[in-house]
Amino acid sequence: MTRVNSISLSNYIELVKETNKFTSDKALFGAQMGLFSEVGSLVSLLKKKLLNNDSNDHSNELVVEEMGDIFWYFTLITIVKNIDLYELTNDTDPYDRDGSTIVISGIRNQPFVKVKSNTNSKDTESLFSELISHTTSLSKKATVEKAKDFLNIYSKVMSFLNLDLLNIVEHNTFKIRNRFVPIDELNLPLLSFDSNFSKDEQLPVEFEVYIIEKPNGKAYLKWNDVFIGSALNDNHQEDDNYKYHDVFHLAFAAILHWSPTFRALIKHKRKSDPSIDETQDSGRPIVIEEGLSAWLFSISKQRDIDFTKESSISYDLLKTIQIFVRGYEVESCPLQLWVKAIIQGYKVFNQVVDNKGGIIIGNRRERTLDFRKLND
8 A cells, every 4th residue: 555645634534424334323322332342452452462572564454453443433423423623633732843753634724743652661551441441431422522532542552552643544544445435436447457368368258157957956057158167066964055156256257357266167367477377367366266255155154144235244254355365466356346246246146046047147347247047
């Protein structure tokens, strides 16, 4: 992620408003409970770091993420309660030449707001206790004074962690846009990943794949009147219809423009570039995709999660997907695109199960996956 020089507080406030999914009657309670939960997660994470003397990049990344979530919920509270966040930030010492750190810019007529680092490791427990105390207070009743107190302790924690609000808000903004901004506003490339390759090394722009269940109970794939791949059964003690799971690969292909499994089945691997063929189209990427598909299916079944609903797809699940695909080209896809791929994949999967087969229609231009009955 490219570092920026400033983030307008007014723009961030608007972004929080746009990405708030709580209804008006539940926004305050949701924001207060969210704040309390995120502070608890932060304190737990920091205690683990301190006990284990852990300073690895991943844990630091998680700290920045938690601090960003806290600030998002805090900002939402000020919005719902009509508390002027500008006034709260203007109460912070705007300029201190000794040991100060730029925490954000773009606040009214102040080019910078700075917080002086004055907390040492001996104060850690009291700092955590104070943070929890002010969070509890603000979660019970949001007033201007309590918001000021919370922002003050938040600034102390930020200073203690050697973080600045610009960095925190920058990462949080990226996360919010990645997850919640509508796909049609993301200006995604039309045909990502293989647009510079010949047609026989591209995933098809439009495709119709037949899933046919034969009397032996196995599912067969047919594309361009040719059967592809191997006949599948559930390979499980229970009949759970996983034999139709190729639908998920087709959803990934249509919506993410990525599916090493489907690419291998139709023999459209990018062999003209041996490096791409080896690192993106062959054994390990295929295993990653198959593992991801099986993992999502298992979670859906074991936890009775309906992945056809956006509300069922948690940010934690999406973060795990990011871990799955780290180092592969698809990691550049925004989370909202993964949400769409999962939802459409499971909607079509359910239709295939109900009809014991069907025609799966993919369109990479529109990033859609549809279903048609075999006898239509």
